[in-house]
Amino acid sequence: MKFDQVREEIPALQESLYLNTGTFGPMPRVVVEELTRTYQFIFSKGPFHPVVKDELTKGYLKARERVARLIGAVPQEVAFTRNVSEGINLVAGGFDWKPGDEVIVTDQEHESGLLPWFHLARTRGLQVKILTLTNSHPQILSRLMDLLTSRTRLLALSHVTCNTGLRLPVEEICRIAHKKGIPVLLDGAQAVGQFPVNVKEIGCDFYAACGHKWLLGPMGVGMLYIHPAYLSQLQISQIGWGSFSTFDWETYEYTLKTSAERYEYGTRAVPLYMALEKGIEFLSAWDLQEIASRVAYLVSYTKDRLLQIPGVRIYSPLDPALSTGLITFSLEVIPSEELLTLLWSRWKILGRLVKKPDGVRISIAFFTQEAEIEVFLQGIEKIVAERRKTHGL
Template sequence: MPGLLARTRRSTIPARHRCFTGSISAKPNTNASISSAPISPPWPFLNAVSAATSHLIMCRKDIRANGSNTRSAPAAPYGDKLVIDNRFALLRAQLPYQADLTFLNTSTLGLSPQIVVDTVVQNIRAFEEKNSSGQHDEHWLVVKGQAAELLGCSANEIALTRNTTEGANVVCSGLPFTPGDEIITSSHEHTGNIFAWLGRAQRDGLHIKVFEPAPSAAETLTRIEALYTPQTCALSIPHVSCANGQVLPVQDIGAWARDRGLWYFVDGAQAAGMIPVDVASIGCHAYATSGHKWLLGPKGTGLLYVREDALDLIRATYIGAYSNEGPFDLASGQFQFHPSAQRYEYGTLNGAFVAGLGAAFTWLGDFGFDSIFRHDRALADQLREGLKQLDIETLSPDEPAARSAIITFRLANMPYADLQSFLMKNYRLRVRGIYEGGLDAIRVSLHLYNTVADVQRVLEAVEAAKKV
């Protein structure tokens, strides 16, 4: 949107505006404490599931033998051709899920494959035998390396969390707001994100300004721009709307925010594992996602990316035994934060869950995120076309760049709660009702374990519901 940005760019930022104005730093974090010793994994998942991944990650630029931590080059764009991958039809046997239900709700919780479940169980047993939590920085760094490869950053910019909500709270609580500051967000926010901002606004006298995502990227950016004032300090934007699956123009928004010196947080709960993500291109200060949605990891896993040059900007407010580096002294007050995003890991995490997340990365990577993306989008486009032929109102965007594997629709003759009940009772379809943004609709999320038969089943059920 060069024209739009050129028309509205301000030559100066008000003196009161304390917001960070730095650009993305490509400088490697040579102070990060990454051991140069080779990893000798004690975890069952590294031995039995991901030994090859461990070797691969150690050979990548994200974790070099000499201890530097430069990010690898961004992954090549995913292919444009959307193809349903018939290999995935065989995956049902690897999913410990009720066979009589058609699962269409990955946006809430993904189905973990059996290898992930087994990895968690094996590691719980192994850790209990040793009376250990499984907290091990070097082996956790392998999983962080897998996450960094997916998100397009360095391993030292990744913190392990329990969910997207925790990551959002870390960012929201850590930014140095003052009374009167304004935050721009969308009407499609999940409660797990927006509640953190509402709470901070209530506590510190901040103002939240809301825009409705538009059908096109250009109009969405125009609506954001219309809310901007000299008091605007931050944006909290979903990468993909949890309400209707719209992919927001996060890269254009990032450029717009950077020109105005705004802090920029992206909620990636509905993106990682479903669409390509490159946080460097987005230009955000922080990006949070869940491991238990499209990444199919254990429930209670998440990832927080904080850009290297924003680590001191987003101050860690929950601090524990893993947040520091070096000695501390009560008498003198000596304390030093860890130089990486590990500073946000303030207490004991479930090591078995981290191992399971690593197994999920490996399992998905074996199929290829490119293939998964194209498969998911092809199914979603097929459902979209089928709903169109049935003359059903579809709330998901038509603009190709804004489409995802989420399709949201509604019927004029049936409220969402009744329709959700109808689909489950009569067709055994597990979907989610959508009240966010006042949409009163049904959301269908299609992932690699879904098939053309699942799409046809939805269309059959919707056609029947339309006649009720």
């Protein structure tokens, strides 16, 4: 299937000029068909019917295998979560924090990559240190080294930041941290599905991601990779029937599952994960590297054109090696919130507002067409020309 043909499989792309996969990916037909098929099956047979039970068990297993393969892990190392926030919270809740322990985050984390740590600062006396990012990898690494102390217990950073789409030098970060015995949690919300991710090659200890963005899965599916060395060490903050391997009704003694499944404490919306599996299968028709190259080409072109427009400021990196499908920019002549509203009302362009830096973020995906980018760029050119005229510039 060619990149253009994929659009017929994603009807939502006819309804808007969709530049917001970084928030939610539009679902392809196969994902929705799987959801409908599975729920219809449960509806017609009954939830605990043996054939239903059998199919859901197999489907859940298959989904875990597919997700594990996608990120270069094995199924035992992958816990299904409902979202990235849950994955980060499972890690945050699994350490025995002492007052004064330090966690390093960046100044470009999602709120969900900050709140668990600031909450622990409030409740347990954790110290949160902020790594200020720049669009230079050597500078990021040297700033990181300056922040490390003997009290650093964890690095909790994005693989790709949601604010500007900056790709962090995660392999080097893990190497630096591990030399000092510090584990690394990566937030892969904006990475998985954009380009190949291999947690073993990266060398991270924890990797939290979701299925509802670049993997084009349904809302409410996530995954957490846990390095085997941490499977027994990361304490369980939530526990239930899904966590135990044995439970004695006389003594109430229990043993926990040895796999990452121990973090999945209760009933899961299995059909969602089965649909996610179809989303990943759909994406697998292409090489993720091929997807990344196409997006890189479109992104470079868009940035070059934007830079020719007077008063445009691009916050995302310009270096292709540091770039992804996210572009965050602002215009001198119009506040970002107003710009976003105008883009929608005039051309049905859907992007997202970013608070820090204050700008509009667009997401370019492999199914984005050159013609759509042209509409977007001409829209920006038009808005700038009109505003400059009004301001007598």
